[in-house]
Amino acid sequence: MNQDDFDKHELLEQYVLGLTNREESEWVEDLIAKDPEARKDLEHLRKQLEDYADGISGIPTPAGRPLRNHRDFADLDQEMIVRMTExxxxxxxxxxALSVACLLLVALCGFLFRSNQTLKQELLAEKARHAQDGKSFELQLKNLQKSEMNWDSLKAHASVFGIxxxxxxxxERENIALLDLSRVPPPDPDYAYYLIDSSALQETKVRVIGQADLHHLFPIHLPxxxxxxxxxxxxxxxxxxxxxxxLYAEISLLDPTF
Structure with missing residues (x-):
């Protein structure tokens, strides 16, 4: 066997195994079409390959099944490429899709962080308002305690003024007189009592007293x-x-008698 025969035999083996490229496969097909001896060698190699495959797998090759050529292997490669592409x-x-989901998660995290910061600011503002309201309430309470009247000095004086x-x-300690008109008869229809206070501390003050107001106490600042x-x-x-x-009654509060 010379070098050409050796190269030809090696190329036939590669052709049977499907390892030749398109140009080599076409050359082998042209060779076996022209050379009966090459065709015989090819059939012998295929028979050896089938026997080897049957011996390994233990399952005989189905009779009549065509052997795969280089085109079949090229189709298999193309099919594999298509599947890999898909x-x-x-x-x-x-x-x-995962990138979009990640972007949505990042946006959601930003929104939640912003909402959390906004809630914190609102909570701090609400705490500040409560603290301010509490301080204002304490000041008002202190002012009320300072302005609280001393009811221990309350004395009642019943006098007949008018009818x-x-x-x-x-x-006495507050210099205030409380006028009680609860025993005064109600005014006539479309009438009212007019209480005129000529206080030395302020201008003359006029109060209109209807029937519903008779049971109230009316403060008069002394003197x-x-x-x-x-x-x-x-x-x-x-x-x-x-x-x-x-004139229904005239009341002097300068020197009350007890």
Missing amino acids: RNHTLVIWRY NNIRVHYL TGGVRIYHLPEGAPLEPAPPTEH
């Missing part, structure tokens, strides 16, 4: 020039001074 395409889709009994309660109560129609003018016949 798989890679699927992997690319999954990669994009009915009008009771006066004095807070005062006196208190007059008129029984007048509602909305009656007080200037000039009302007539004396409408």
Whole structure:
């Protein structure tokens, strides 16, 4: 066997095993078409390959099954490439989907972080408002405690002023007199009592007292020039001074008798 025969035999073996490229496969096919001896060698190599495969697997090759040539192997390669491409395409889709999911998670984390910071700021502001309200309440409570009246000095003085009994309660330490009109009969329809306080500490003060107000206590700051109560129609003018016949009672609080 010379070098050419050796190269030809080696090429036939590679052809049977499917290891030749397209150009080599075409050369082998052209050779076996022209050379009967090469065709015989090819059949012998295929028979050896089948016997070897049957001996390893233990399962005989089905009769009549055509042997694969280089085109079959090329088709297998193409099929494998197509499947790998499809798989890679699927992997690319999954990669994009995971990237989008990661971006959404990052955006969600940013939103939750921002919401958390906003809630913290609102909580701090609410705490500050509560602290301010608490401080304001403490100051108001202190002011109320300072301005609390000393009810231990309360004394009652019942006197008859005018027609009915009008009771006066004095807070000596506070210099306040509380006028009690609960025993005064209600005013006539469309009438009201007008209480005029001529206090020395402030301008003359006029209070309109209806039927629903008779059971209230009316504070009078002392000293005062006196208190007059008129029984007048509602909305009656007080200037000039009302007539004396409408005077219901005149109360002097300068020197109460107990």
